[in-house]
Amino acid sequence: AGQLRPLPAAGLPGDLFNLGIASRLRTDGNATARASTDFGQMVTAAPEAVFHPRTPADIAALIRFSASSPAPFPVAPRGQGHSWRGQSLAPGGVVVDMRSMGRGRRGARINVSAAGAEPYVDAGGEQLWIDVLRATLRHGLAPRVWTDYLRLTVGGTLSNAGIGGQAFRHGPQIANVHELDVVTGTGEMVTCSRDKNSDLFFAALGGLGQFGVITRARIMLETAPKRVRWVRLAYTDVVTFTKDQEFLISDRAREVGFNYVEGQVQLNRSFAEGPKSTPFFSATDLNRLAKLALRKGSAAIYYIEGAMYYNEDDPESVDQKMEALLDNLSFEPGFVFTKDVTFVQFLDRVLEEERVLRSAGVWEVPHPWLNLFVPRSRILDFDNGVFKGLLRDANPAGIILMYPMNKDKWDDRMTAMTPTDDEDVFYAVSLLWSALSVDEVVKLERENESVMNLCDKAGIKWKQYLPHHTSQDGWQQHFGAKWGKITELKAKYDPQAILSPGQKIFPSRAEAVGIATA
């Protein structure tokens, strides 16, 4: 409103600054510095400008201008910037600050349709999942699948897949979408679904921002529970741990089981040198667990993390249901840790972790992450080679997740990749390191490389989640049999390859032009 026209940025076509949308461009150092890195803090690359759209039409106008310019420039949508390796950056181009969409009229960009057998919510791609949750709960409804951390945007998680402990039952978040609005790399605004413009629908889901900007998603809802019985069960033996996890995600456990199944691995050294208490475990709990590891001589403690949804009008039945379920499981006797919380407290549990880490000044640090999908048949080899081998005496800050998912809940027409073996279960293994010093960044990056090399040598056919590959050959291997289709769709929906260059999948024509004129 009444904003001064920004000074034209050297690297952008001058006439961009004569357009109506120019008043929404920021070229000053403060704006561009904030958009020059992401949550991972592994990459710094400045855009020439940051764009603050009000509507999807604003985004379409910007992209149309770039795509039809003699010197197309990169354009990257950025929600919370929670990529970890610069995937949400636009070096030398324009970062679109999605969080400025519908500013002031925030409620207008989350519309719940509660009536009917299949309730859904229309959410702006810029909306945070925590805000979607609050809006749907007003109707006693909620999306079925959640990432661990909720201050992420709908567009960002759907561009990856959106995994978490409910995915074994409902598939990843991308499997729970009816329809999308997408602004393509030619600046067209397209509504797509399984029946309409379906090639764009399937491309965009898990599409890493390569085919268009998701500006709306129609997301399936279910009746929300009021409360959650949230448990952690400790194991010292990985065979028993994985056998119980696979039981819990199987059809046999459907009625009697958890609504959410995840798992964590705690390496021994972290007992001696890690935090004395955590949001879930008290100091007493951690002491008991450290003694257990010592007594058993195990290299790690494995936790199954389960959640059973219920409503307060039948608390004793959840006690009975939980007791019956635990009777089927072989965790270390006496090592059951239980919390009874509201549905929102459970879903928003990582906020507590964030608060603790921020107050310790270790939230805004580099995050050299490695997220792998590992075939079920190789998870014991992975555990032996990595947790009992490579990382045995490691003690980096951060957490290790390890839990199984059912592949048949994923839709292979979508761009997201799962392991290509013929097994029906695969594990998500997330090495979510925080680097507390610069040389730890290098060390952890090397360690992640050696984890992948160890898997390659052992013939373990992993796929990365939140993928980062350093060559087009690496990306071709990542996408495997989908690569041909993906390059066709890229040519159709983003022919100048201007979208989300931070993923480094396609050499962008925008860069090529830049090089030619440099």
Ligand SMILES: Cc1ccn(-c2ncnc3[nH]cnc23)c1
């Ligand atoms: C797959 C993934 C990527 C990041 N995460 C997480 N990030 C931060 N805290 C977490 N706690 C559990 N999962 C977490 C999980």
